[in-house]
Amino acid sequence: MIGFRRPSWWALLLTVAGALLFIRLGIWQLHRADFKDALLRRYAASATAPLQDFAAVAQNPPPDRFPRVRVRGRYLTDRLYLLDNPKHDGRGGVEVFAPFQIPGQSPLLLVDMGFLQGNGNGEIPPLPPLPQSLVRLHGMYVPPPPPGFEMGGDALTRQTHWPKDSIFLDLAEVARDLGRPLYPRVLALDADPASAYVRVHTLDFSAMPPARHRAYAFQWFTFAAAAVVILLVLHRKRRRPKL
Numbered sequence: 001m002i003g004f005r006r007p008s009w010w011a012l013l014l015t016v017a018g019a020l021l022f023i024r025l026g027i028w029q030l031h032r033a034d035f036k037d038a039l040l041r042r043y044a045a046s047a048t049a050p051l052q053d054f055a056a057v058a059q060n061p062p063p064d065r066f067p068r069v070r071v072r073g074r075y076l077t078d079r080l081y082l083l084d085n086p087k088h089d090g091r092g093g094v095e096v097f098a099p100f101q102i103p104g105q106s107p108l109l110l111v112d113m114g115f116l117q118g119n120g121n122g123e124i125p126p127l128p129p130l131p132q133s134l135v136r137l138h139g140m141y142v143p144p145p146p147p148g149f150e151m152g153g154d155a156l157t158r159q160t161h162w163p164k165d166s167i168f169l170d171l172a173e174v175a176r177d178l179g180r181p182l183y184p185r186v187l188a189l190d191a192d193p194a195s196a197y198v199r200v201h202t203l204d205f206s207a208m209p210p211a212r213h214r215a216y217a218f219q220w221f222t223f224a225a226a227a228v229v230i231l232l233v234l235h236r237k238r239r240r241p242k243l
Contacts, residue, residue, distance in 0.1 A: 005235045015231040019224040026220035033213035040210075042066060043202065046140050047190075054102075054109075054141070054187075061141055061185055070138045071109065071187065073102040077130045080163035081110075081156075081174060083145060093117040094124055095145075096197065097169065097186070099178060100137070107181040110144070110174060111137065112188045114197025127163065128196045139189040140201065145169050 007015075046066040054071035061067060076099040083095040096113040116124060145168070156164050156177040164177070175182045188201040 007231060007235045011231060011234070015227050018227045022220045022224035022227065026217040026224070029213045029217035029220065033210040033217070036210045036213070039064065040202075043140075043142075047201075051138055057141060058107075058109075058183055067141045068139065068190075069141050069187070070136060071100070071102060072134060072136050073100050073109070074134055075100055075111070075130045075132070076108070076178075077132055078162055079178060080127065081169065082124070082163050082165040083169045084165045084167050094165065096127060096163075097174075098130060099174075099180075099182075100187070103134075107183050108178060109183050110171065110186045112139075112142075112186050112201070114189060114195065114199040116197055137187060137189060139187050141185050142188050142201065144171050144186050 042064065043066050046068055049068045051068055051070045054069040057067045057069065079099050081097040083097065093116055095115050098111045098113055100109040100111045102109060116127065156166060156173050159165075166173075171182050171184070171186075189197075189199055191199040
């Protein structure tokens with residue numbers, strides 16, 4: 001029968017503290033996975049939700065909801081922005097964003113027109129012309145694409161002609177570039193079969209999807225179990241050889 005020596009108080013304390021920490025981190029990862037799963041379900045449900053007036057959610061959108069809104073205004077057709085790193089397919093392309101002026105309002109609404117597919121050799125086809133008259137738009141009011149680190153700082157200020165392109169789209173940088181405040185979210189237009197743009201909008205969890213959170217949770221729980229096993233192994237009594 002295998003016996004165990006009584007562990008020292010500091011070894012026991014260290015093991016318990018470490019195991020509890022690892023378990024807590026694992027539970028936190030599971031909560032993050034559940035939270036993102038819930039967001040994805042709400043995002044999918046929002047695509048067919050009833051339309052509401054943009055003014056009701058313009059400045060204070062619900063943090064865990066993605067309202068589907070209608071809004072009336074006019075495009076700033078000569079101030080387009082191209083996001084140069086979307087992952088729609090392997091042939092390249094850009095996500096096109098257009099500022100939108102709402103009558104009587106100072107902030108501009110940045111509109112996600114959709115993905116314009118490239119031709120496979122790095123060239124982007126001509127951008128479809130935008131109407132210059134008042135138009136009515138409808139789509140989901142969603143968070144902007146996640147910002148990231150761009151070598152050389154703000155790429156927009158270094159460009160003098162539109163459309164301007166960047167590998168990241170930061171609303172603060174776009175606002176400075178336009179010299180106008182922006183609403184805190186962007187309008188992702190509803191799909192339109194007649195449009196040249198591909199509009200397949202989704203939340204960008206590519207860096208840390210729910211499945212990866214669950215994988216990390218399993219890893220932390222494994223560490224907790226390993227801490228207990230190590231304690232037991234180090235304090236197992238060794239059998240004395242028979243003479």
